[in-house]
Amino acid sequence: MDELNRLNVNEFKKIDKIPLVVVLDNIRSLNNIGSVFRTADAFRVESVFLCGITACPPHRDIHKTALGATESVDWKYFETTTEAINLLRNEQYTIIGIEQTVDSISLLKYKPEGKTAIILGNEVEGVGIEALELCDYSVEIPQEGTKHSLNISVCTGIVIWHIYAQLI
Numbered sequence: 176m177d178e179l180n181r182l183n184v185n186e187f188k189k190i191d192k193i194p195l196v197v198v199l200d201n202i203r204s205l206n207n208i209g210s211v212f213r214t215a216d217a218f219r220v221e222s223v224f225l226c227g228i229t230a231c232p233p234h235r236d237i238h239k240t241a242l243g244a245t246e247s248v249d250w251k252y253f254e255t256t257t258e259a260i261n262l263l264r265n266e267q268y269t270i271i272g273i274e275q276t277v278d279s280i281s282l283l284k285y286k287p288e289g290k291t292a293i294i295l296g297n298e299v300e301g302v303g304i305e306a307l308e309l310c311d312y313s314v315e316i317p318q319e320g321t322k323h324s325l326n327i328s329v330c331t332g333i334v335i336w337h338i339y340a341q342l343i
Contacts, residue, residue: 187247192221193342194290195335196263200256200306201227201297202327209240210328211295216244218339223248224263224292226256240328256294256306264309268292272310273334274302275323279313287338295331 182190197215202208208230215223225231231252232238232245253259260270268290272279294310296302307313316325316333325333 184243184247187216187219190219192219193339195220195287195338196222196224196268196290196292197331197335198224198256198259198263198292198294198306199226199229199327200294200302201300202229202295203298204327205230205234205236206240207298207326207328209237209242209244211331212237212241212244212248212250214328214332214335215248218335220248220335223250224253224259225250226253226259256303257309260292260294260306260309263292266290270294270310272296272302272307272313273315273330274307274313275315276307276313279315282314282316282334282337285314285337287341291338293331293334293338295327295334298327 197211197220199208199211208225212223230237232250237245263270269288270292272294274296294302294306316330318325
């Protein structure tokens, strides 16, 4: 790890983060939750908000995929996603639902401006309707295959990378 010149947890906590909060809306899979933490660490995401049935660290199955990222990435738990969104709105975040809707825009056309929060939904139901109604807009990842969705951890990685690449 020394040869890779990686930060330790204390160094990571002190450095500037990209102005992005990832909000997980009722995620069932502990492996998906861990993967989101690991991606958030890799791209210096400000925080991860865990909402509803989304499990919280410490948990063995989250740790399996997070590999310690739950220690470096700040996180908070909220009973409802609307509670998390209201807090973020009060702090002047733009709220983006990552969801396929009739009004969604392509991720390829999305350009982050200022502080941003992305909402990612349940593996089966997607982003809850109450949360979607509070979003400033929806963004979807263009897909050209036979499937109409991606695994939540893959989707999160693509969206975080897109935002990160435009902010650095």
